[in-house]
Amino acid sequence: MVTAILNPLVQEVLDLIGIFAFALSGALLAVRKRFDIVGIVVLAEVTALGGGVFRDLVIGAVPPVAFTDLSYFGTPLIAAVAVFFWHPRLARIRRFVLFFDAIGLGVFCVAGSVKALNYGMEPWATIALGAATAIGGGAIRDVLAGEIPALLHPESExxxxxxxxGSAIVALLAITGTLTPITSAIAALLAVVVRLLALRYGWRAPLARGSL
Structure with missing residues (x-):
């Protein structure tokens, strides 16, 4: 068993950064879909909190921190209100949705992995849970907005x-005893960069050959 060494404050900061970024992506998508203020808030909240709630339920951190810390609910609300009033200044909303989604993806895969490690999960399990934390909220967001989740879309990067x-890097850092706030930030940054490069150059997973 490997234990992460990041303190609770760093863990919370990572969570809140990812929550804000994902909330922005959810709220912006809601605007693009012409949702009203209620829809914008709902999509921001579920996008920001969905992956973390799933992680906490799996590792036994109950009730999930999203239901015990007001800042976890308040942060998406702030993001939703900001988007509601200032979205006209964002000339290309879809571009911003993808940008903030990439940031949330990178931060959450690290935050999810670190919390899993702190709860005594094995490295292979922390990789799976880190990834689930990162992609869970976005998948819920897309389903509620009536889109094929990016995780499953055949034409998605x-x-x-x-x-x-990002999750695998965190697990490796923990195993080698080099997991620090700086190295965890680097892991998150690498995940963000890979996602943005995939969007820029159209990197896609291979499809099965032929058709049924």
Missing amino acids: IYAVPALL
Whole structure:
């Protein structure tokens, strides 16, 4: 068993950064779909909190921190209100949705892996849970907005791979005793960069050959 060494404050900061980024992506998608203020708030909340709630339920951190810390609910609300009033200044909303989604993906895969390690999960399990934390909220967001989740869309650029990469780096850092706030930030940054490069250059996972 490997234990992460990041303190609870760093864990919370990572969570809140990822929550805010994902909330922005959810709220912006809601605007693009012409949702009202209630829809914008709901999509921001579920996008920001969905992956973390799943992680906490799996590792036994109950009730999930999203239901015990007001800042976890308040942060998406702030993001939703900001998008509601200032979205006209964002000339290309879809571009911003993808950008903030990439940031949330990178931060959450690291935060999810670190919390799993702190709860005594084995490295292989922390990789899976880190990735699930990162992609869970986005998948829920897309389903509620009536879109095929990026995770499953055949024409979508790679989505799970950057999350798995960031989570795997965290597990490796923990095993080697080099997991620190700085190295965890680097892991998150690498996941974000890979996702943005995939969007820029159209990197996609291979499809099965032929058709049924």
